[in-house]
Amino acid sequence: MEFFKFCISLLVLQTLLTISRITATVSPSCPVVFREYIGALGKNVTFSDVPINPNVEFHFLLSFAIDYTNTISPEPTNGDFLIYWDTDNLTPSHISSIKAKHKNVRVGMSLGGDTVNGKNATFAPTSITSWVRNAIYSITKIAKEYNLDAIDIDYEHFNVDPDTFAECIGRLLYFLKQNNVISYTSIAPYADDSVQVHYLALWRKYGHLIDYINFQFYAYVKGTTIPQFLQYFETQRCNYKGGKILVSFGTNNIGGLSPEHGFFDACTILRSQGKLHGIFIWSADDSMKDHFRYEKLSQNLLASAT
Template sequence: MSSSYLFASILTLQIFLSSSFFQAAAENSRLFREYIGAEGKNVTFTDVPINPAVDFHFILSFTIDYTSSSPPRPTNGDFGAYWDTENLSPSQVSYVKAHHPNVKVAMSLAGDTVNDHRVFFEPASINSWVRNAISSITRIVKEFDLDGIDIDYEHFSADPDTFAECIGRLLYYLKQNEIVSFTSIAPYEDDSVQPHYLALWRKYGHLIDYVNFQFYAYKKGTTVSEFMRYFEIQSANYYGGKILVSFGTDGSGGLSPKNGFFRACSMLRDQGKLHGIFIWSADDSKEANFPYETQSQDFLTSMI
């Protein structure tokens, strides 16, 4: 067999496998997710409109491995619940899940700040951080009867490989022992952030069910065509992953519902690439009575 023929055969096989992979991954979904509880605005689960025809995930924001002192100090993986636990308590988690069978509740790790100080990923060592994280997160999951976990570290004092090992081992344990049933990550386009999540994805992407990509971290006034290009870039970065589209109701950047977000969703739906929608955040939406939560869920149910 000539080398040119062999090369052509290998290339044909690669194209076929790639095409088959994307055909398998190309799948619209009625998944709607919303972060809740980070801003102390007394928002409750029952405030938020819940369409029974969508798969609805509340994401409690945040659980943080820092002390509550001033200034806060890192605790090497010993997480505590920093969301509004008065309004989003274990009993209220039980209530919303009992009254809405389509609702699941997750919690998100870290976020941006605690008490106006940045939250850094700052492990003393891989083994000690993982050991502490497994213990504290398992305790919180059981206390609140949670279904999933989301990773939203945005500041780092450790290299990407250390982050990948710590988070990857944590996700492996939580899934292997059926402590959670789904996982997600929440990266965004930034040279100090994205390399950490890409390192995690390369090694442990098979453990991650959803990519809550923060498209609202792009510039304000993003156009539909720019948004579609960003989506393709991130789909290539997180190859084979379920990339959820997103916007913020806090006046942040990206493509807003007023400027064509749902038009972009229609385009992705027609391509079989609309894996779900998530919003940051219920706290910011409360004052306006959640119009975009209703619109997003109505859009997703229109795909039935």
């Protein structure tokens, strides 16, 4: 363990010394992808419960890893991440099993989220250097234990300026990719000015390291129409110019454009325009009640586009 920490420390030092020399490069071409958040609500959902179409790239996103103490009254830990997803039903052995059964499956973890034990999961680093060092160590450890392929950034509360957020997350993503800890990266913003300002700062400086934008279109007002949805999509295309923006809905009926009111029609329009890069759903835990009906429909639509 001490040797592992020593190696991580050397790699962190190398990252911090070279980070200023990062040059913008285009992310590798990504196939059409279906992504699903899983494990946040403790409803005993497993990977094998979710239908998987072999003709799409399928990403599970474990929800969440959070740099908070794992107590009744959680507090920030400056980048020392702990697992908060359902560790009884979503284990390393479960990941190995689903990957062996489905060669198109990748598994990642999402960082942050909305709340932990009823308290906001706030991004609150002590300093850029210390947060990055701690995050690299703790996330690398989790990624190796669970054999993860991806990392998703889903912070929704901030006690830091946008530039500091951008530096912390950007340096973390750079290290994880540069050292082959993970293969895919994504961010999960939504249309709130206090949230967007942080993610846009990250995108402007480190967008070349981000493969997908899991934009939370379900955070728009409930009852969104197809024309409104398409306009929202165009707005975010302008915000994250050049990024692969994934469309989304929630199976908890939270808001946005629902499948019952034209989500798939909107997807068909985007596909005809060459703008449909993928779909993600929040979340598998909520989808159990409908036997994953919309997961099947989403993947069938994406498979027909390949």
